[in-house]
Amino acid sequence: MSEEKLVLENVSKSFGEGENAVVVLNDLSLRVKAGELVAIVGPSGSGKSTFLSIAGALLSPSSGRVIIDGDEINKMSPGQMNSIRLKKIGFIFQSANLIPYLTVRDQLLLVTELEGNRNKEAKKRADDLLEKLGLAHRKHHYPESLSGGERQRVAIARAWMNNPEIIFADEPTASLDSERGRAVVQMLADEVKLRGKSAVMVTHDQRMLDLCDRVVWMEDGKLVESNSVQV
């Protein structure tokens, strides 16, 4: 257990080689403590998605260090990164991205299935999570019959299923109206506090920022910390 769940030090990422190289992230640093919900805000093209991919162990940086819960992942092989994602990271994607042919409960059980320990205890954990997020009555429904807000709540439940140290959310409110969007982010913030874990949310939805502990602005591949939550 580390106090700082996510550390990025001087991380750069560029695509292409030589003269054609495009620098997407430029010497970027960030520290996220336990119990913190950090929002990353910026215009499109500022490198938010790349940032999320690198912090979320989906992509390796060109230079710099990425440490998740004490494990330095910037030198890991794709297979090791895979297992870090499975054990320590929870993802909430834009528009939920649930698997269409799994019921709500199976969406959660899938995570434990991938870990290779889908058992009684996992089933109980899934039921508890669904209960907590107000989805118990939807347990045996398929995503197609859920509302947008419900789907995003299932995605949150799925992200917590492996009891991760940190959650990455990619525009979780993009497909929701303001009221439902706030409810979803509130839920995320509450869970983070309660469990003493961390969350990083990439968003351009500025209505949600007051729910976050910290807001970081991103522009041209750099992060600018802002202590006030004013917009």
Next chain:
Amino acid sequence: MFLALRELKHAKLRYLLIGVIMVLIVWLVLFVSGLAKGLSSDNASAVQEMKGNYVVLQKEADQRLTRSVISANKTEDIQQLSGKKNAEPLGVMMTAVINEGKQKKIDASFFAISTSGFLAPNVIEGKMITDDAKHEAVADSSLKEEGVKLGDTIKDTASGKSFTIVGFTKNQSFSHAPVIHINLTEWKTIESTGAFNAVVLNMNDKKAHALQKKGSNIDVISKDEALKGIPGYQEEQGSLLMMIAFLFIIGAFVLAVFFYVMTLQKMNQFGVLKAIGAKTSYLARTILSQVVVLTLCSLAISIGLTYGVAAILPDSLPFYLDLSLIAGCSALFVAVSVLSSLLSLYRVAKVDAVEAIGRAV
């Protein structure tokens, strides 16, 4: 299997459609295979069932049993070279017979053999003829369907000779006609020259090759090659075999295309799965188990359908399906379907988990 079975259950219609196509293809494969085997046995079971592994034919006969002529002297030479016990003369004559007292001609083939040698067929009803029996013969039991009974007399329309049927044999047909076995004494009365068509050998490969070198103007060929020399045998089997081969290829392509399109449709989903920690091997196993489950179910249904149809087919239709043929076809089909999923597996391996980020789908 977690994902595989749930997806099969959820997208029932899709997988049902592809399943039905598979069932039809496998059904046709099994049916044509059964027909090929049935026809082959109808055409040549007398040669297939024959003990012995090599056949000596006349050099000029182009490996065709019916064209070959081996004189009595030559036969003795060959028997001397290979040992009397290991070489038996065989006379073949395709003709038509009449069941005495009736008008209808029946196609039949006379096989002249030494009744005490290894070419003697097994008799399932009545008794076997002896080497010095006169006017006696044993016939394939399919002649019963033509109304021939034990003790009946049949008359060869070519030579005018009559024979009393004293026994029945099983699975003895040649060129789609039942075989009537007679002894060598009687052979001389219908074939005046006393020449035979072939000498059948029962010996190992080495000795057979040696005989080929020693003998003059003879062709020593294996039994399989001799089968091909039966009129129409190779053409019949060849065209059916080609159909079966094409069905396998069609089946492979149908499966490959179906799963490839399904995989392309699910690229984004695979990206999400990889992002939350699914390994490529896990996803590959999912696809493979879907392919195998689908193939096994289709096979089971098809085998059932094939047996069902076989049960209502008329007896005169040559259809023969045994377990080893079914097992062989099934194993080949599973192998083909697994092979056909490789294209999809390749695509899955190429999916990048990063694709899940920044996508609103």
